[in-house]
Amino acid sequence: MPPAQSALVVGAGAVGVSCALQLARRGVAVTLIDRGPVGGGTSHGNAGAILRAASPIADPGIVWKVPSMLMDPTGPLAIRWRYLPRLAPWLLRFIVESRPERHRANADAIWLLGDQAPDAWRRQVRGAPAETLLSPVGWLKVYSSEASYRAAEGGRALYRARGAALEEFDAHELRQLEPNLAPIFARGVLHADGLFALNPRRLVELCAEAAVAQGAVIRQAEVVDVEADDARAAVTLADGDRLEADRLVLAAGAWSRGLAEKLGAKVPLETERGYHLMFETPERSLNRPVVWEDKSFVLCPMEHGLRLTSQVELAGLEAPPDFRRVETLIPMARRMLPSLAGAPTDRWLGFRPSLPDARPVVGPSPRAGAALLAFGHQHYGLSLAARTGEVVADMALGVDPGFDPTPLSAARWA
Numbered sequence: 001m002p003p004a005q006s007a008l009v010v011g012a013g014a015v016g017v018s019c020a021l022q023l024a025r026r027g028v029a030v031t032l033i034d035r036g037p038v039g040g041g042t043s044h045g046n047a048g049a050i051l052r053a054a055s056p057i058a059d060p061g062i063v064w065k066v067p068s069m070l071m072d073p074t075g076p077l078a079i080r081w082r083y084l085p086r087l088a089p090w091l092l093r094f095i096v097e098s099r100p101e102r103h104r105a106n107a108d109a110i111w112l113l114g115d116q117a118p119d120a121w122r123r124q125v126r127g128a129p130a131e132t133l134l135s136p137v138g139w140l141k142v143y144s145s146e147a148s149y150r151a152a153e154g155g156r157a158l159y160r161a162r163g164a165a166l167e168e169f170d171a172h173e174l175r176q177l178e179p180n181l182a183p184i185f186a187r188g189v190l191h192a193d194g195l196f197a198l199n200p201r202r203l204v205e206l207c208a209e210a211a212v213a214q215g216a217v218i219r220q221a222e223v224v225d226v227e228a229d230d231a232r233a234a235v236t237l238a239d240g241d242r243l244e245a246d247r248l249v250l251a252a253g254a255w256s257r258g259l260a261e262k263l264g265a266k267v268p269l270e271t272e273r274g275y276h277l278m279f280e281t282p283e284r285s286l287n288r289p290v291v292w293e294d295k296s297f298v299l300c301p302m303e304h305g306l307r308l309t310s311q312v313e314l315a316g317l318e319a320p321p322d323f324r325r326v327e328t329l330i331p332m333a334r335r336m337l338p339s340l341a342g343a344p345t346d347r348w349l350g351f352r353p354s355l356p357d358a359r360p361v362v363g364p365s366p367r368a369g370a371a372l373l374a375f376g377h378q379h380y381g382l383s384l385a386a387r388t389g390e391v392v393a394d395m396a397l398g399v400d401p402g403f404d405p406t407p408l409s410a411a412r413w414a
Ligand SMILES: Cc1cc2nc3c(=O)[nH]c(=O)nc-3n(C[C@H](O)[C@H](O)[C@H](O)COP(=O)(O)OP(=O)(O)OC[C@H]3O[C@@H](n4cnc5c(N)ncnc54)[C@H](O)[C@@H]3O)c2cc1C
Pocket: 010, 011, 012, 013, 014, 015, 016, 033, 034, 035, 036, 037, 039, 040, 041, 042, 043, 044, 045, 046, 047, 048, 049, 050, 051, 221, 222, 223, 224, 251, 252, 253, 254, 255, 256, 273, 274, 275, 276, 309, 310, 349, 350, 351, 352, 353, 374, 375, 376, 377, 378, 379, 380, 381, 382, 383, 384
C-alpha cells in the first residue's frame, strides 16, 4: 500500500493520542475521534508507571492462586458471578495461556514493545511541556517477608533475562530510599529503568495538544460504524457524518471489540476493571510509586494527590462500580504510609483492555490492510503507548518497525 497521507484515529486515550501524535509529526493529516474528552477513559486514572514491561498476568502459578484471591475480601481479584457465563471462554483461554511455554512466548511478545517503552516516551515528549510530567524514579515493589520476596523470584528472573535494571534493597536500605514508608517491609525491588507519570491524564492531554500543534484535528463524537479494505477506510459518527482516510487506527481501548470485528478481526477482548482512590498528598509522602506486593495495591504520589490503585474485577463493561473492595484497603494503606490521613477525595473505575494472552493487538487487520489495530494493552497501556504510536506510524507509512510484529497481530486469533 502507498504511504498514508491521511488517518482517522478512533480513541483518544494514551494509545490513540500517541498514534495521532506520531502520525501527525510525520506529515499525516490526522483526525482524532473520541466520544468523550481526551484522556478521559482508562488512561485517566492509572498508576502512572512506565515500565519496560514483559510480564503477562497469566503466569504458571496463577491458577493455584486464584481461589485464595477470590476468597479474600481484600484480595486483588473479584468476579461478578452473573458475568461468568460470558466470561467463561476468556477464562478458559487465560488458563491455557498460563502454561510455561505460552507464558514465555507472551512475555517475549509484550517485550517487543516493552523493551523500548520508557525510551519511546522520552522521545515522544522531548522538549515539550509534557516532559516535566515524566520522572525517572522507577517503580518500587515492597515485600512484607523474606518468604513473599522469594516467592516472586520467577517474575524477577523474567525481567533479568531481558536485561531490565532491577535493584534490590534490604529493610535498612529501603528506609533510606523511602523514609516515610512504615518500617514493616523486609525487602524492596526497584525497576530502576522505569519512569513515573506524575499525572497520566494531563500527560495524554499535553500529547494531544502537541498533535494539534502538528496539524491534527480532534473531533468529539461517537464512532458507530467503521469500514476498511486494502486501500481506504471510513468511520460513521453518531451524528451521521462519514469521514474517510487512507488509514483508520482503532485505539478504542476496552471498547474496541465490536469495531474490530467490523474490520475483520475477531478477538477475545475482555476488560480487567480496576479502581483508584485519591487522597490529599500527605505531609510525609513517597518519592515514587510503591506497590505492596503481598497486598497487591499501589500508592502513587501524583502531582495532584496520593493515588491508591488496585484490583482486577471481571465484570464486563456495563456493571456499575463497586467501591467496597478498594475501600477495604484504606487501613492497610495507612499501615504502609502512616502519614496518610483523611478520607478519599475522589474514586474511579477504569477498564483495562485485556486479551487472555496479555499481548496487545498492534498491526493491520487480517482482512483490511487500511485498518491498523492498536488496543489490548491490558495492565501496561500507559507504558506501551508511545512505542505503539511509533510502530503504528511506521506501519501506516510502510516503514519497517525494526522487528517482526507477527506475534502482536490479530491473526493469532483467526
Ligand atoms: C487501576 C489501573 C491502574 C493502571 N496502572 C497502569 C500503570 O501504572 N502503567 C501502565 O502502563 N498501565 C496501567 N494501567 C493500564 C492502562 O491504564 C491502560 O492499559 C491504558 O489506559 C489503555 O489505554 P487506551 O488508550 O488503549 O484506552 P483508553 O484510555 O480507555 O482510551 C480509549 C478511548 O476510546 C474511546 N472510545 C471507545 N469507544 C469509542 C467509540 N465508539 N467512539 C469514540 N470513542 C470511543 C473512549 O472514550 C476512550 O477515551 C492501569 C489500569 C488501571 C485500571
